[in-house]
Amino acid sequence: MPNPYLDWIVYQKLCQGEIKLPSTMAKRLTCQYLTGEHPFLRYAAIKMEYLYRDPDIVMYYDVLTGGVKPANFRISKYGALSDKASPTVAQVSRRVSAFTNFDMSSAEPLQVVNYGIGGHYTPHYDYYRPNEESITDEDGDRIATVLFYMSDVAQGGATVFLDIGVSVFPVKGAALVWMNLHRSGEGDLATRHAACPVLLGSKWAGNKWLHESGQEFLRPCGLEYQSADMHLKLPRNVPTTIS
Numbered sequence: 568m569p570n571p572y573l574d575w576i577v578y579q580k581l582c583q584g585e586i587k588l589p590s591t592m593a594k595r596l597t598c599q600y601l602t603g604e605h606p607f608l609r610y611a612a613i614k615m616e617y618l619y620r621d622p623d624i625v626m627y628y629d630v631l632t633g634g635v636k637p638a639n640f641r642i643s644k645y646g647a648l649s650d651k652a653s654p655t656v657a658q659v660s661r662r663v664s665a666f667t668n669f670d671m672s673s674a675e676p677l678q679v680v681n682y683g684i685g686g687h688y689t690p691h692y693d694y695y696r697p698n699e700e701s702i703t704d705e706d707g708d709r710i711a712t713v714l715f716y717m718s719d720v721a722q723g724g725a726t727v728f729l730d731i732g733v734s735v736f737p738v739k740g741a742a743l744v745w746m747n748l749h750r751s752g753e754g755d756l757a758t759r760h761a762a763c764p765v766l767l768g769s770k771w772a773g774n775k776w777l778h779e780s781g782q783e784f785l786r787p788c789g790l791e792y793q794s795a796d797m798h799l800k801l802p803r804n805v806p807t808t809i810s
């Protein structure tokens with residue numbers, strides 16, 4: 568486990584956007600317009616930007632153009648919406664499949680969350696740790712996370728990856744996508760992440776967790792297994808001076 572004191576310092580620095588990626592990683596990051604056969608992509612190419620490689624963390628811009636609005640009849644801090652709930656929710660799923668190319672039949676319902684001032688989420692993994700009970704065994708683990716930013720946040724509210732030193736500040740209408748599992752199916756320890764406190768404004772986010780089942784041909788599994796000490800080899804981006 569990471570040193571809790573250093574972890575706290577790194578968290579704070581990432582939340583303030585003060586940790587830069589090493590140039591070896593920055594050089595590997597590309598931007599492109601996603602085009603393809605899917606009707607949604609033919610209608611409008613999506614801008615995608617790699618924010619990290621292996622684990623791949625990708626931002627897709629303008630994927631929600633006014634599509635999801637919080638309902639005015641029920642405002643709560645948290646809600647899960649199935650595709651059957653409304654055509655808009657089903658449309659979000661279709662859009663995710665258009666830009667990720669993943670199969671949506673094993674995905675969880677869209678989880679919509681609102682963080683007020685001070686709202687945050689402490690560091691965690693989205694996949695099930697070996698000692699945790701899986702809620703959907705038959706569909707496998709959460710292979711990827713799709714995090715929609717449904718609002719801009721005036722200040723704070725970044726999504727940060729503590730062990731690889733990545734900060735992502737919310738951009739309304741964008742979706743952040745990352746792979747949680749190695750190709751072998753084991754959880755990737757480098758995906759440990761947190762939501763930073765909202766300092767000003769409010770943050771609306773939507774989570775869509777994609778599961779392994781149905782992706783066999785879309786993302787073939789690999790044979791390399793994660794060794795027990797793999798986390799020790801992560802490219803840690805711990806600041807060298809602590810003030």
Ligand SMILES: O=C(O)CCC(=O)C(=O)O
Nearest residue numbers: 688725726761762772774
């Ligand atoms: O809202 C965020 O930035 C991250 C949320 C998150 O990690 C989660 O809901 O699992």
Ligand SMILES: [Fe+2]
Nearest residue numbers: 691692693760
């Ligand atoms: Fe998460």
